[in-house]
Amino acid sequence: MTTSWAPGMSGPQWSGPAPHVPPSGDQPFFKTLFSLGFTSFIATKVLGFVYLLAMIIIILGWIVTFMALYNLDGVAGTLALLLGAVVVVLLLTIVRTSLELTAAIIEIARNTREIAAKS
Numbered sequence: 001m002t003t004s005w006a007p008g009m010s011g012p013q014w015s016g017p018a019p020h021v022p023p024s025g026d027q028p029f030f031k032t033l034f035s036l037g038f039t040s041f042i043a044t045k046v047l048g049f050v051y052l053l054a055m056i057i058i059i060l061g062w063i064v065t066f067m068a069l070y071n072l073d074g075v076a077g078t079l080a081l082l083l084g085a086v087v088v089v090l091l092l093t094i095v096r097t098s099l100e101l102t103a104a105i106i107e108i109a110r111n112t113r114e115i116a117a118k119s
Contacts, residue, residue, distance in 0.1 A: 041109070043106055044103060044106055058092060065080050066080045
């Protein structure tokens with residue numbers, strides 16, 4: 001692969017054969033799951049399920065904590081109910097932000113692969 005660049009150009013211009021970039025289209029779930037080439041991403045297919053699972057676990061944890069503390073002491077249970085709502089919102093925000101970051105990184109990888117295929 002060679003490069004050619006001249007003053008006034010925006011940057012190096014690559015010439016030569018384009019690299020082989022496999023398509024990043026949607027493939028079946030199990031084909032993607034067992035693919036050893038890592039040419040497509042499975043994370044985007046399961047992010048919604050992971051978020052739903054996290055919501056269920058966090059909310060069930062809040063309910064169990066509230067019930068356990070309410071059985072010990074009514075005031076502690078009331079505090080768990082009120083403060084637990086804040087904790088639930090914070091935890092859901094952290095989980096959601098982490099999953100969005102994962103999705104953004106995958107989208108960057110897809111866009112980079114597409115740009116590399118075009119040049």
